[in-house]
Amino acid sequence: MNFPILSIITFLPFVAAVIMLVMPANRKTEVRGVALATAAIDLLLAGWMYAQYLLGDLTGYQFIETYNWLPALGITLKFGVDGMSAPLVLLTGIVMFTGVLISWGDDDKHVMSGIQDRPREFFAFLFLLAGGVFGVFVSLDLFMLFFFYEIAVFPMYLLIAIWGWVKTREYAAMKLTLYLFIGSVVALVGALAMYWTQYQNTGVLSFDMIQMESAGFSAAFQYAWFLPVFFGFAVLGGIWPFHNWSPDGHVAAPTAVSMFHAGVLMKLGAFAALRVGVMLLPEGAKQWSWLVMSFAGVAVVYGAYIAFVQTDMKYMIGFSSVSHMGLVVLGVSTLNHNGLVGAGVQMFSHGIMTALFFAITGMIYDRAHTRMIPELGGIAKVMPFATIGFIIGGLVSMGMPGFSGFIAEFPIFMGVWEEQWLLAVVASISIIITAAYIMINIRKVFFSPMPEKLEGHIGDVTVLDKVAIATLSFLMIVIGVFPAVMVPMVEKGVENILRLLGGS
């Protein structure tokens, strides 16, 4: 067995969380240092893993590690990544690193950026969340996938409820937790049913997902269980009509948690729905793809429209996430090559883009103490670096060629066109609406004259913030200009899914 890179990536955040929790509470700088170092190491490892997969021209599941965990019930700690999950592991590394950067926390009372209150607990819970997310992306064992999935849910509650926006945090945190918990336990029943049915069919007692692909589930079984499993997970992907928790959660969460939530956590839902729902129950996916497709179509247009009418920047981005995640699910529901490739790239692209949006919104809020679009203006003069970042994010969001958004959205629309051209036409309305709200927002917030109230109160972003913005912007442009750094990899993951779907 080679260097156990995936288990190190996954367990390092947990170890760091424990280390931070035993450190003295008043050593804030040291705690932040440990957090940043851990995040940097994890990012490097994830990048190295990604580069290996890409440059080594690997296919299928790689970096596989297997440890027997509970042989009596066939539970193994089995890790591995394929073309679908490797970009998401990298994405998590990036969001974790930039999230730590922008949460660093200036103890200067005038700025109030980042996290000043109990940073030790904040970073520890954030890292528990990150570890859970890594775990889901790399798990090839259904039980372990659930294990990590639930680990990723509960720190969200604490992070939002403790460090969130005072006005809505309790409500939003409880709503989010209950939605996600309900979704996951519904999916859990489906998973247990799959486990026992596999045992009846093949006599094998195992949660190994690669093994389950050939468990021979009957068509009737797949029709019945696809919906609970797929939608149970897709709740976390923000699928309409179960998206309601998501914008509320975004708005209430502290900046780094918003970044995690929109950037990574929603991918967790879409990814698990794809891996467990579509890949293990392919017949069910074919049967119900029309339903998923229509829900996703509604999400795309409806999310964009609701984002358009928002006056709170965080709500706007929150609903735009619903719209963009709708595109991911739409891509998945096509069950064809183009749609799935687009969905895979969109997960990465949207993760980076929305993390950037939330980071910059958080920076503005820390300084202006408001996120209401009508009350803001003239930010470009005082925060030029952040402005450029926001514009780049906006261009990605609109799907402009030359940026990662185009690489992701174009194949999705092609895929949808192949299945149902009318829906592609309807969904493309969302691009126009998106362009409209992004541009209106940029004009008002960044380039209109600054209201007198704010004059003289707003300073520029910190160096750490700039590093975060630059990292995220850079990645979106790289993928837009050189799609070869990601698309071929996702295609390999898609090949495997298409094989399971019967080569359609």
Place this chain on the structure above:
Amino acid sequence: MFTSQIFASILPEILILVLGVLILIVEPFWKEDQRRNAGWLTAGGLFAAIIISLLFGQPGEPVSVLGGMIRFDWLGFFFKILFMFAGAATALLLMDHETAGQRGEAYVLLLASLLGMNLMAVSSDLIMLYLAIETASIPLYILAGFLLADDRSTEAGFKYLLFGTLASTIMLYGFSLLFGFTGTTDLQKIAEVLTAGTISPLLAFGVLALIIVGLGFKLAIVPFHFWAPDVYQGSPTPVAGFLSTASKAAGFAVVVRFFFVALPAFAPSWTLIFAALAAITMTVGNLLALTQTNIKRLLAYSSIAHAGYALIGVVAFSQLGAASVVFYLAAYIATNLLAFGAVMAFSRVTGLEDVTDYAGLSRRNPLMGLMMLAAFLSLAGMPPFGGFVAKVFVFAAGVQANYTWLVVVGIINSIIGVYYYLNVLKYVYLYRMEGENEEQHPVPLTRPYTIALVVLAIGVILVGTVFAPWFSWSDAAALNLF
């Protein structure tokens, strides 16, 4: 003939008895203010007893010893270890209780009850079973009413006594009928006679009902739960913790052995009865817990609900079902003792017991905040704590046995549970003490609490992450039944 096997089979009980007598002998020689040291002695002694039992008392193939009174197998052995672990933790938690912990009798009573529970886990004869249940119960009646100056405690003790004796009389009546129908008191022989099938279903149902009433009281399942909240609230907190964990688990040990071994012939009817009871217990327990403001009452209703989850494993009536019950109880004992321990440590310093009083605890004592976090998230069934894996196992057993509807009820209930458990954590982590600076109101932990809580918290996390050894023990225990 007194062979080494017989000696091994009752080795833990011998050690407990020696320990109890030792405390009785040395305690009068200690000064008043040193008597709490009996807690160190009890905890240390029980810890040593666990080690010695693990080294020399492990069972091999299941055998009946002492004239068929006792079954020496893994099921009983694993439960004994669990009980002694719970007893040791309770002794540590008792030490700093200002009245109960300062008197040696409390520890002796605890050990006496523990002795009874150990015998409950291994009895394979109706007479032995009844004696064991009484041995376990009577010291607990006294312990519940131990605070003479406190009316609530007196009420708790008396209420527990009245309900307890009534339930055990009803159960005894059931036992006597069973003996009358089968002509034997040995569980295995009862099974043989019943399988031959000469008893009318109606009579069988009556016998079942009587026995379920008696055991239902021990498990505190709905509708035999009415005593639990009052007794938990009134008795000294460590005793309440012991009642809700070890005593409940002992009830489950009897249920599993009695119904799986003696009554497989009636399995279709009793699984159905237990399924209905489990569904009602979970739902009522959780719904009533929602409205509680006193944390001990909240934990009382939550522990009622947890008996319901564990019953799903009994309903499954399979090897995995039995194993999942045992595993569930192991996780639950550590978790609930941790919760009660934290509550005890908090109320010792502040004298307060309402959920709202926990505001700002994570600032007043960050370690205790984390303990509460571990305990309540484990109760809610979140990984990486024991409660998650335990729930998944009982649910898996339920789905396997085609009781999917019951699993769905269980899942809806865990969602309700998440709500009120998180609500407590909201006070611990989110809210602040009104108009006070928390740093000036620390909640210090004394040494016994620190030891007990840290060990329990590590236990909760170990059960939830490295679950293979515990599960294989549970599985070995279950294997002996089939």
